[in-house]
Every structure is written in structure tokens, then in C-alpha cells.
Amino acid sequence: MxxxxxxxxxxxxxxxxxxxxxxxxxxxxxxxxxxxxxxxxxxxxxxxxxxxxxxxxxxxxxxxxxxxxxxxxxxxxxxxxxxxxxxxxxxxxxxxxxxxxxxxTLQLVIRDDDWKAAGLTDKDYPKSWDDLEALAKKLTTGKTVGLSTNGEYARIGAFMVQAGGNLMNDDSTQATANSDANVQALTFVKKLLDEGVYKYAKEGLGEGDGGQALGSGKAAMTIEGNWVTGELKNDFPDVKYTVVPLPSGPAGQGTLQxxxxxxxxxxxxxxxxxxxxxxxxxxxxxxxxxxxxxxxxxxxxxxxxxxxxxxxxxxxxxxxxxxxxxVPTAKGASDVVADFNSQLTNLAKSGPKTILDTVQKNLEALGP
Missing domain, CATH: 3.40.190.10 (Periplasmic binding protein-like II)
Incomplete structure (x- = not known):
């Protein structure tokens, strides 16, 4: 089956x-x-x-x-x-x-036309969070935002891993949601949202996901999985794009699988x-x-x-x-992640530590 x-x-x-x-x-x-x-x-x-x-x-x-x-x-x-x-x-x-x-896995997907229009080359691919922020600012013009993803753990979680964190440890036996690393990651995401150079695809751009936002020209960059190749081929066959590694965070390279x-x-x-x-x-x-x-x-x-x-x-x-x-595999973790996703929708207006403390409490309540 x-x-x-x-x-x-x-x-x-x-x-x-x-x-x-x-x-x-x-x-x-x-x-x-x-x-x-x-x-x-x-x-x-x-x-x-x-x-x-x-x-x-x-x-x-x-x-x-x-x-x-x-x-x-x-x-x-x-x-x-x-x-x-x-x-x-x-x-x-x-x-x-x-x-x-x-x-x-998740990686960075770039719309080639926007990249070239901004005078950027393959030497400018982001290597760090600072690079990503600078590029998102440079690529935000008119009706196009520099970076867009859905506002959910399954995308934003990549920043958490880059900071050295994740919602749980590797074997999903211990909740680590409110770690300093995760707070640092959400604080960075919130900063980009506040600057207007990063918008959620659904809530901010009215698109189904980052691939749709990229294909429609509403976003110059997105963070998506390899499934985006089929989405772009089917829905936006004329759009040219480049896949590059996600930039490293404070703890190095990181992504979700x-x-x-x-x-x-x-x-x-x-x-x-x-x-x-x-x-x-x-x-x-x-x-x-x-x-x-x-x-x-x-x-x-x-x-x-x-x-x-x-x-x-x-x-x-x-x-x-x-x-x-x-992603967490503990029994009941998917329900906690669903609640986390709803809170991430309001990240621009909320405190990262407050959100993560709630997630930590909910994960700990799942028990062994």
C-alpha cells in the first residue's frame, strides 16, 4: 500500500x-x-x-x-x-x-531573471545569514519580495538547524524547542519579516507555497525541497531557476530532511x-x-x-x-508541530522565546 x-x-x-x-x-x-x-x-x-x-x-x-x-x-x-x-x-x-x-531536503532556490536584474552573479550566492539578509534586501523591489516560504516549521526549521538547534534531539527522546539556538533562529527570521524582505507565501503573497511565489514572480528566492522542480516544470515551465546550498548559520550548514x-x-x-x-x-x-x-x-x-x-x-x-x-518522530509530535505552525503565522507580532516556550511545554507533555 x-x-x-x-x-x-x-x-x-x-x-x-x-x-x-x-x-x-x-x-x-x-x-x-x-x-x-x-x-x-x-x-x-x-x-x-x-x-x-x-x-x-x-x-x-x-x-x-x-x-x-x-x-x-x-x-x-x-x-x-x-x-x-x-x-x-x-x-x-x-x-x-x-x-x-x-x-x-530543503535548499535555496533562486529565480534567475531577478538575480541577473540585480546585477548578481554566481559569486554572490549567500554563504551566511548576513549574506542572505543583504541579498533579500537587494532583491526586494516593487512587487517582488526577496525571500518567501510558507510560515511553517517544515521551512523555518532549517534556520533552527543552522543555529545548532531543532525541536527535539536526534532520536526524538528529548524536547529542545526553547534552546538558545532556536531563539536565535526565530529572532533572525522575525528580523527579516520586520524588514519586509521576507514574506510568507500564503499570508503575505497569496500563493500556495514558496515554489508558487517564485514561479509567479512575487518572490526572488525561496527555501523548498527537491519537489519544487516538478512544481515549477508543470506550472511555470518558462521560469529559469538555480538551486544553491542554504547559507550557513552560527553553527554551520543545516537543513531539514x-x-x-x-x-x-x-x-x-x-x-x-x-x-x-x-x-x-x-x-x-x-x-x-x-x-x-x-x-x-x-x-x-x-x-x-x-x-x-x-x-x-x-x-x-x-x-x-x-x-x-x-523532523520530530515522537508519538503526538505532529500535533505539537501543527500548533507551532499556527503560532509562526504571527511571528512578526510575537516573541520567539514565548512561542518556543509553549512548544517546549507541549513536547514535554508527550512523555517518553
Whole structure:
């Protein structure tokens, strides 16, 4: 069972599973869920779950803690090939529960026409927060703002990582939301908002996200994941853009990563075959095929060179794996993040420390 981003993804996964089925002699079919979380929950409740399924980071702890998942990570022949940061995202109470399927990172995306119109060259790409602020000011002209993203942790959190923070520690066992690093990060974001050189895409520009703001010409720069390439190709095919690494913060380079894994049901009567299927779906050949079909990054390090050769203009996204941090995976953390997002909407009028203290309290209330 998969949660598909569209026809391209569903078609690619169905072909990969069909090919494995033909070569292994094991019958297998793919269900593209209309509501993955609901259909997964229904399957577990009925004790008839899919053998293999997409599993998000925020769903892992819930299903792992109630015994729904087979913790098969240590059985994977390619376990050592996965990026360590991805392994951390799918580790619960010291066990790797599932193989990272693929991933995305955030980087800086620049609208080439605005960059050139401002007299800037590739020597001017920002290396620091000060650089980013100066460029955002320079690129803010008329109806165009220098920088735009959605006002949410899944974008602004990159600044937190660059300052040396994040909402929780790497294994999501301790809340770190109101750390000095995170306060510093939100204070910087608030400064840009106050200066009018950074606006939220939805609230400030009336656009769906940073990619839309960039494509429409309302923003010169955005912070987005590699999925933005498909968005710009489909909606703004004439817009030229460049992807560069996010500038370093006080603690160095930092970004957020997003991933799903291939879960295997503990009640599956086909665990051995399921494991072999997952190993095939996370192989170099299959992951590169998925990347070509629907734009994801391969979760195994051995596929990196081939992917970079095929996607030379997008290399910063994959390089981000070396310094990315995952989003919180603690049970209930997604609800806390949703509340944090609502507070970030009012960051320009609020105190960063006040907001983060609330998030800290909410995360601590989740318990172990």
C-alpha cells in the first residue's frame, strides 16, 4: 500500500513491484491509497494490514509502540548503505524499524531573471545569514519580495538547524524547542519579516507555497525541497531557476530532511518475501528509477554518484543529507508541530522565546 503523489509515482512503484514479482515468483500487487493513514489504520484494526506500506516519520512511534510493525531493520543486507540521518529518523527505542524509502531536503532556490536584474552573479550566492539578509534586501523591489516560504516549521526549521538547534534531539527522546539556538533562529527570521524582505507565501503573497511565489514572480528566492522542480516544470515551465546550498548559520550548514520508510506489518504472513521486496525497492536501480519518475532522492549512499551525474543542477539537495536533521518522530509530535505552525503565522507580532516556550511545554507533555 502506497500513498502516491500522483500517476508518475504510482506507475513507477507498480512497475518495480511487478518486475520483482516476475523475477521472484511471488505474487504481489500495489494499492494506491486515497487516504493512506486511514486505510493503514483500518487494515491494522481488522488484523489484515498490507504486508508492505509507506510509513511516515510521524506515524512510526505510534505503530511501533503498539506492536503493529515488524522491526526488521537489522535484517537488511543494505542497512549500512542508508544515510545515517535517515536511519535515525526511523529508529525507535534503539531499533531500526524500517528501510528509508527515499527523502528530500530543503535548499535555496533562486529565480534567475531577478538575480541577473540585480546585477548578481554566481559569486554572490549567500554563504551566511548576513549574506542572505543583504541579498533579500537587494532583491526586494516593487512587487517582488526577496525571500518567501510558507510560515511553517517544515521551512523555518532549517534556520533552527543552522543555529545548532531543532525541536527535539536526534532520536526524538528529548524536547529542545526553547534552546538558545532556536531563539536565535526565530529572532533572525522575525528580523527579516520586520524588514519586509521576507514574506510568507500564503499570508503575505497569496500563493500556495514558496515554489508558487517564485514561479509567479512575487518572490526572488525561496527555501523548498527537491519537489519544487516538478512544481515549477508543470506550472511555470518558462521560469529559469538555480538551486544553491542554504547559507550557513552560527553553527554551520543545516537543513531539514523529510522521508518515508517501507513498513512491514508484524501480522504479515509473508514477512520473508516482504523483506526481499523492500531490499529490491531500496536497491540502486529501483531508487534511481523512482528518482527519475517522480523526483525523490535515493536513500542509499551508493546511488549518490549516479544520481548526481543524472541531476547536476540539483546536487545541493542530495549533498544536504550530510548535514540535515529530521523532523520530530515522537508519538503526538505532529500535533505539537501543527500548533507551532499556527503560532509562526504571527511571528512578526510575537516573541520567539514565548512561542518556543509553549512548544517546549507541549513536547514535554508527550512523555517518553
Amino acid at each position: 502506497i500513498g502516491s503523489s500522483g500517476d508518475a509515482e504510482a506507475t513507477a512503484v507498480k512497475k518495480a513491484v511487478s518486475d520483482w514479482s516476475a523475477s521472484s515468483g511471488t505474487k504481489a500487487s500495489v494499492v494506491a491509497a486515497t487516504d493512506l493513514n486511514q486505510q493503514l489504520a483500518q487494515g491494522f484494526a481488522a488484523k489484515k494490514p498490507a504486508d508492505v506500506f509507506y510509513l511516515s516519520t510521524d506515524a512510526l512511534a505510534g505503530y511501533a509502540s503498539n506492536g503493529s510493525l515488524l522491526p526488521y531493520g537489522d535484517l537488511l543486507q543494505n542497512k549500512a548503505d542508508f544515510y545515517p540521518s535517515l536511519v535515525s529518523s526511523f529508529t525507535y527505542q534503539g531499533q531500526l524499524y524500517c528501510a528509508p524509502k527515499d527523502f528530500s 523529510f522521508s518515508n520508510c517501507w513498513g512491514i506489518a508484524k501480522d504479515s504472513p509473508n514477512q520473508a518475501a516482504a523483506l526481499k521486496l523492500v531490499e529490491q525497492l531500496t536497491s540502486t536501480d529501483d531508487q534511481l528509477a523512482f528518482s527519475k519518475a517522480f523526483g525523490v532522492l535515493p536513500s542509499i549512499q551508493s546511488a549518490a554518484d549516479a544520481w548526481k551525474t543524472d541531476n547536476p543542477t540539483l546536487v545541493p539537495f542530495l549533498d544536504g543529507a550530510n548535514y540535515a536533521k529530521g
